[in-house]
Amino acid sequence: MITLKYLAKQLNVSVSTVSKALSDSDEIGKDTIEKVKKLAKELNYQPNKVALSLKQSQTKTIGVIIPNILNRFFARALFGIQNEATKLGYSIITCVTNEQLDKEEESISILSNGSVDGFILAVSEETLVSSSNQHIKALINKNIPLVMFDRNLSNVDCNKVMIDDFKTAYDLTKMLIENGRTSFAFISTIEDLNVGKLRRMGFENALNEHNHLNLKDLILIIDNDKDYQVQIKTLLSNNNLDAVISADNITGTIAVNVAHSIGYHIPKDVSIIGFTDEQVSNLSVPKLSYVNQNAETIGENALKMIIDNLKDKDAGIRHRTLKIPVNIVHKETT
Amino acid sequence: MITLKYLAKQLNVSVSTVSKALSDSDEIGKDTIEKVKKLAKELNYQPNKVALSLKQSQTKTIGVIIPNILNRFFARALFGIQNEATKLGYSIITCVTNEQLDKEEESISILSNGSVDGFILAVSEETLVSSSNQHIKALINKNIPLVMFDRNLSNVDCNKVMIDDFKTAYDLTKMLIENGRTSFAFISTIEDLNVGKLRRMGFENALNEHNHLNLKDLILIIDNDKDYQVQIKTLLSNNNLDAVISADNITGTIAVNVAHSIGYHIPKDVSIIGFTDEQVSNLSVPKLSYVNQNAETIGENALKMIIDNLKDKDAGIRHRTLKIPVNIVHKETT
DNA sequence: TTGAAAGCGCTAACAC
DNA sequence: GTGTTAGCGCTTTCAA
Numbered sequence: 124m125i126t127l128k129y130l131a132k133q134l135n136v137s138v139s140t141v142s143k144a145l146s147d148s149d150e151i152g153k154d155t156i157e158k159v160k161k162l163a164k165e166l167n168y169q170p171n172k173v174a175l176s177l178k179q180s181q182t183k184t185i186g187v188i189i190p191n192i193l194n195r196f197f198a199r200a201l202f203g204i205q206n207e208a209t210k211l212g213y214s215i216i217t218c219v220t221n222e223q224l225d226k227e228e229e230s231i232s233i234l235s236n237g238s239v240d241g242f243i244l245a246v247s248e249e250t251l252v253s254s255s256n257q258h259i260k261a262l263i264n265k266n267i268p269l270v271m272f273d274r275n276l277s278n279v280d281c282n283k284v285m286i287d288d289f290k291t292a293y294d295l296t297k298m299l300i301e302n303g304r305t306s307f308a309f310i311s312t313i314e315d316l317n318v319g320k321l322r323r324m325g326f327e328n329a330l331n332e333h334n335h336l337n338l339k340d341l342i343l344i345i346d347n348d349k350d351y352q353v354q355i356k357t358l359l360s361n362n363n364l365d366a367v368i369s370a371d372n373i374t375g376t377i378a379v380n381v382a383h384s385i386g387y388h389i390p391k392d393v394s395i396i397g398f399t400d401e402q403v404s405n406l407s408v409p410k411l412s413y414v415n416q417n418a419e420t421i422g423e424n425a426l427k428m429i430i431d432n433l434k435d436k437d438a439g440i441r442h443r444t445l446k447i448p449v450n451i452v453h454k455e456t457t
Numbered sequence: 458m459i460t461l462k463y464l465a466k467q468l469n470v471s472v473s474t475v476s477k478a479l480s481d482s483d484e485i486g487k488d489t490i491e492k493v494k495k496l497a498k499e500l501n502y503q504p505n506k507v508a509l510s511l512k513q514s515q516t517k518t519i520g521v522i523i524p525n526i527l528n529r530f531f532a533r534a535l536f537g538i539q540n541e542a543t544k545l546g547y548s549i550i551t552c553v554t555n556e557q558l559d560k561e562e563e564s565i566s567i568l569s570n571g572s573v574d575g576f577i578l579a580v581s582e583e584t585l586v587s588s589s590n591q592h593i594k595a596l597i598n599k600n601i602p603l604v605m606f607d608r609n610l611s612n613v614d615c616n617k618v619m620i621d622d623f624k625t626a627y628d629l630t631k632m633l634i635e636n637g638r639t640s641f642a643f644i645s646t647i648e649d650l651n652v653g654k655l656r657r658m659g660f661e662n663a664l665n666e667h668n669h670l671n672l673k674d675l676i677l678i679i680d681n682d683k684d685y686q687v688q689i690k691t692l693l694s695n696n697n698l699d700a701v702i703s704a705d706n707i708t709g710t711i712a713v714n715v716a717h718s719i720g721y722h723i724p725k726d727v728s729i730i731g732f733t734d735e736q737v738s739n740l741s742v743p744k745l746s747y748v749n750q751n752a753e754t755i756g757e758n759a760l761k762m763i764i765d766n767l768k769d770k771d772a773g774i775r776h777r778t779l780k781i782p783v784n785i786v787h788k789e790t791t
Numbered sequence: 792t793t794g795a796a797a798g799c800g801c802t803a804a805c806a807c
Numbered sequence: 808g809t810g811t812t813a814g815c816g817c818t819t820t821c822a823a
Contacts, residue, residue, distance in 0.1 A: 124571065124599075126800060137810045142802060152808055167595075169570040173510045174800035177815050182507060184550070192532050192539075193736070202526050205553050214550050214572065216518070219539050236503040237458065237816090238548065265458075351739060373740065380714055380742040402527070405685060406707070406740050408714040460816060471794045476818060486792055508816035511799050571800090 186239035203422025224249035241268035268432035283444040292325025304366035307340040311370035322370040369397035379407040395456040409455035520573035537756025558583035562592040575602035602766035617778040626659030638700035641674040645704035703731035713741040729790040743789030
């Protein structure tokens with residue numbers, strides 16, 4: 124590894140001269156600067172990041188804690204975080220919690236040892252269910268910046284980036300009602316998450332507001348231990364539905380394929396919408412219409428927010444919640 | 458931030474005493490050790506990672522460079538890498554190249570400044586197509602350990618973790634032939650990658666070896682700019698196929714759904730197999746049979762390999778290529 | 792049994 | 808215009 128010391132020795136000058144020369148200090152003579160830079164380039168000198176971090180008490184690295192990287196939403200969010208971080212000269216250390224509280228605590232604890240300047244966090248399901256927040260409050264007490272996204276731990280006060288799940292599901296349902304649909308099903312694999320609950324409540328609220336229309340509604344909370352297709356097929360076979368909303372990023376696709384296979388004409392007989400993305404939408408025949416949660420945008424904004432946060436770390440900023448708008452992408456099932 | 462210095466001041470001892478006490482040095486008196494540890498625990502002291510890294514010239518961090526995190530294979534591999542890293546006390550810094558050579562070069566260059574102890578790398582498509590290897594050779598020259606996985610840059614000599622794509626596709630095709638299938642199609646979105654080419658060649662070789670059977674075969678290289686479903690539908694409508702192999706992790710699912718929708722009975726009329734995973738398999742009706750590439754295992758092994766590599770960094774190790782076996786998962790389309 | 796000092800690579804205040 | 812020095816937080820050798 125090439126160090127300042129080494130360059131200095133080669134050129135018979137002092138370390139500080141080299142350091143200053145490389146940063147174009149006007150304390151240093153023009154020819155010296157040139158000479159130093161030339162050698163540095165020749166030897167492909169790169170300032171040691173660790174030494175810089177130690178010296179400047181900042182690592183230019185953000186810790187990202189997510190529950191599950193195989194979930195496309197989080198993969199996309201991470202992608203957005205990454206992109207924005209690269210732009211702004213930051214690196215990302217990722218930890219995956221597998222929806223477990225203890226892993227989340229461990230990850231945060233390990234990275235709090237000076238490895239990162241701040242955290243972007245989507246809490247695990249366990250954390251949410253148990254409303255645990257000690258590990259997060261510890262972070263806040265240590266004055267380590269934190270941005271929470273997607274999953275809202277309401278008993279923690281910090282910066283947040285969310286989508287308005289309630290309103291999204293509400294609007295979606297209302298749209299279907301206005302399209303003349305009357306017999307609804309709501310399918311969810313994520314009822315344990317507040318995100319899932321909010322979507323369900325948005326759905327229910329829209330229906331309740333139109334109860335003069337005598338609408339029918341069914342709610343299928345998927346049993347994760349059993350075959351998804353069987354559960355969805357049972358629902359679709361036993362009921363004459365004309366609208367299906369999937370709260371997660373999988374069951375919408377399955378619903379389309381199952382409905383198709385048992386003779387539903389889509390979207391004539393039944394409208395189906397999921398919360399997913401373009402790629403998954405293309406996997407079903409016909410292609411699933413979906414709510415685009417703009418996961419990348421959420422990630423980008425979370426990253427921007429944490430960087431802002433880093434800048435006025437000591438200024439007593441008040442926390443804010445940024446809501447990222449969603450959009451409905453009409454493909455072939457609405 | 459609590460430092461050794463601070464603890465030392467509180468206890469009226471020297472920094473070195475505290476340091477030794479915390480590591481249970483037998484140079485230090487029992488009561489001193491106790492007293493130091495007590496305070497450290499009370500104040501939740503954590504040794505500063507950056508200082509440790511600088512002192513010990515190792516960061517206990519691995520750089521992982523992947524082309525695309527939205528590709529489930531890489532997401533799963535990353536997951537495996539993560540898990541294993543956590544077990545072994547390592548952190549992961551991830552960079553996504555979006556299949557671009559310049560991003561790959563940039564990522565590697567940035568992280569080579571002492572941020573990481575070694576690299577796990579799946580090269581980008583651009584890198585592969587252009588056979589660029591300067592940036593990677595630079596790494597090797599600097600004596601920074603490197604493990605390459607999945608995508609093989611054959612003009613670079615280093616440790617590698619791969620699957621035997623040729624043999625896998627060959628075996629798969631042979632199996633279908635032995636099952637009595639006679640009219641084959643091979644669908645691929647990844648012909649640009651050597652992985653994709655190897656799969657195609659395995660397919661072709663198996664067919665060639667059985668040319669006395671008068672087998673028919675078609676190869677559909679998907680045009681990424683056009684609708685996948687349309688291209689696949691055209692293939693399936695215009696040809697009377699009884700076996701379809703998808704080289705990637707998407708088109709298999711689409712093929713099942715499209716075939717189903719145009720009246721094929723699966724698997725009676727046609728067998729379909731893809732290179733994908735359990736979750737995606739569940740999205741089609743009927744469920745897609747698939748080659749499980751064991752991406753997690755690949756990731757885990759890559760991580761183990763790089764750690765081994767780190768240990769005998771200076772010992773002149775000869776490079777090896779580890780081939781991870783795949784397995785065929787028979788669901789409902791074979 | 793404890794402490795002082797050097798050094799990892801870097802920056803920056805200060806001296807020359 | 809260039810060099811010396813201190814210090815970021817830590818470990819470790821050597822001295823006391």
